[in-house]
Amino acid sequence: MVRRYTERVKPPRTVFLRWPFGHPLGEPFNLSQQRAVLAEAFKALYYIKQPGTIIDLPFKWRRQQYIDNGLDMLKNLKL
C-alpha cells in the first residue's frame, strides 16, 4: 500500500497497487477485481526470478474492466 515501505521491507515477490489503505484486493463485492489481483499475484509467483522484485500493476481504482486473468497459462509453465 506504500511502495517505499515495500522497498525497505523487501518481500521476495510483490505486486503493487496504489489503492487506498484497507483495500489490497480492491472494492467490496467486486469479484472480478479481487480475482484479477490474485491472478497477478499468482503469476508473479512464477515469473519473478529476481528476489525483491516489485511489479506495479496497471489497474485503476475504479472504472477498470477485468476480462481474462490469464491464469490458464500457469498450468503449462515449465518450472
Next chain:
Amino acid sequence: MLTDLSRLKNRLVAKFATRYLFFKNVLTSRYQPDESKDIPWTPVRKHLNDSVLAVVTTAGVHHRGQRPFDMTDPNGDPSFRAIDLRRPVTDLMITHDYYDHSDADRDINIVFPVERLREFEREGILGKLADIHYGFMGHILGSCIETLVNNTAPEVAERLKAAGIDAVLLTPA
C-alpha cells in the same frame, strides 16, 4: 497506554488516511521502516494447481471469541491469531485502529480473500487452500518490532513449514 479518546483519534486519522490520498502521503512520509538486510527466497518447484496455499494477513483479522489485538499499546501488538477456515467465514472479524476497515467489515475478501481462493480451488487453478492461516495486526513499532522479527513471525513460519504449505500469500492492510 492509549485511552479511549486516543483510540478514537487514531480511528479518525485512519478514516482520513484511507479516504484522502494527500493525507495518506503526509502520514506515511513520517515513518521509515527498518530496512531488511536480506531477501528471503525459495524457488518455486510446484505448479499452482499442485500447491497448498496459506494466507498471512496484517489486516487484524481474527475469529470472534479469540482475544482481539491489543489496541491500547501505542507500539501495537506483535502477536498472531490462527485462522481456521473450517469455521464459517462469518466468524471472522477485524481489530485494527490504524486503517478504516469498514469496507473490509462488509467484505472480508478485500483483505483476506478466502472466498476468491476457494473459487480458484474449485476451478482447479489452486491445488488446495490450507485449513489454517494467520492474522497479524500491522501497526507495530518500537520494542514490538523485535518481538515480531525474533519471535512471532518465525513461529508462524515454522508452523507453515510444519503444515506442508507450498506458497504463502501475504496481504497488507
